[in-house]
Amino acid sequence: MRKLRMGMVGGGLDSFMGDVHRKASGLDGMIELVCGAFNSTVEKTKQTGKALFLPEDRCYGSFQEMILKEKELPEGDRMDFVTIVTPNHLHFEPAKMALENGFHVVCDKPMTLTVNEAKILEKLVNETGLLFALTHNYTGNAMVKQAQAMVAKGALGEILKVQVQYLQGWMAEEEEEKEAKIKPWRADPKKSGIGGSLADIGTHAENLVSYITGAEITELAADLGRIGKNRVLDNDGNLLLRMSNGAKGTMSISQMAVGEENALIVKVYGSKGSLEWNQEDSTKLITKWIDKPQQTFTPDGNDIYEEVRAISRIPKGHPEGYLEAFANIYRGFAKHLMSVINNDPIEKPDYPSVAEGVRGVQFIYAAVESDKQNASWVKLDSF
Structure with a gap:
């Protein structure tokens, strides 16, 4: 057993949702952030990466660079999945490229700007067998x-x-x-x-x-x-x-x-x-x-x-709320992905998928x- 390795698109230091995703994904100790393309420039991305204690060579200037360079790394080092925490219009392209290059995806909602884009992602998920989680956290x-x-x-x-x-x-x-x-x-x-x-x-x-x-x-x-x-x-x-x-x-x-x-x-x-x-x-x-x-x-x-x-x-008597619910989406996704990696059977996955998107x-x-x-x-x- 090991932690799942997460790469993040978006979610710079001034991003509310980026911070939420990082906290929620880490709450159960099953996932670790290993790389990211956090901002629109490589300088800002490296500033975010430094604040998050990431190595500079895994802080990328674009999601394209991140996906291609992570794919070149040995299987034991590269990210397992991509989390997309950008504004709506920047969901489709990184999700599509990640799936086309063999990476599982977690994405904020709404999944895409258009129905056609949404159906393209659904088709890719069905064809590749890769996992896709949509963060309807409630x-x-x-x-x-x-x-x-x-x-x-x-x-x-x-x-x-x-x-x-x-x-x-x-x-x-x-x-x-x-x-x-x-x-x-x-x-x-x-x-x-x-x-x-x-x-x-x-x-x-x-x-x-x-x-x-x-x-x-x-x-x-x-x-x-x-x-x-x-x-x-x-x-x-x-x-x-x-x-x-x-x-x-x-x-x-x-x-x-x-x-x-x-x-x-x-x-x-x-x-x-x-x-x-x-x-x-x-x-x-x-x-x-x-x-x-x-x-x-x-x-x-x-x-x-x-x-x-x-x-x-x-x-x-001890209230659980927004972050814990968000973390349960990541936990359901992580349990499913771990079962895929370990070739173990799993019952019906418990998280919103591409179909809900x-x-x-x-x-x-x-x-x-x-x-x-x-x-x-x-x-x-x-x-």
């Missing part, structure tokens, strides 16, 4: 996994209705000029893609609903808002959902909801009971039943499934198209 939360298991085991009965919201207020709290300096690429279609809040937080809501219910959004009707001067991309929206299991649903997303921080809340209603999970109180899963009192589940409490208890690191981009395209058609119904599979 599915790594213990209580989300408890919710998913309860639905899968039939505890809630037939799923009839879902409600999900992801509300933030950071755009409303900043002037347009100030916002443009802090996160300019999120307001630029060339860098963010055709979706604004849809891509940033809507894809999390879409993925969470599908993960918990085991059903996909097949069709949606979207009414999107573009609030603020010169706003091109959506930063607000309400959607009606039709699920593959026959359930109906609603979704509300916004980054203009004054006072909200990360109000991601999902509710699932079945014929026997319902559940509610709130990301800002993530260690509690509230369930309500047709024939018994309300229950609140916690990660180390009674009636928790063993597969859920296995991913909870600390005793009940395709669905996420289709969700964005369907919502934008529906909004153009005055909130008419649009099928995700039409893209």
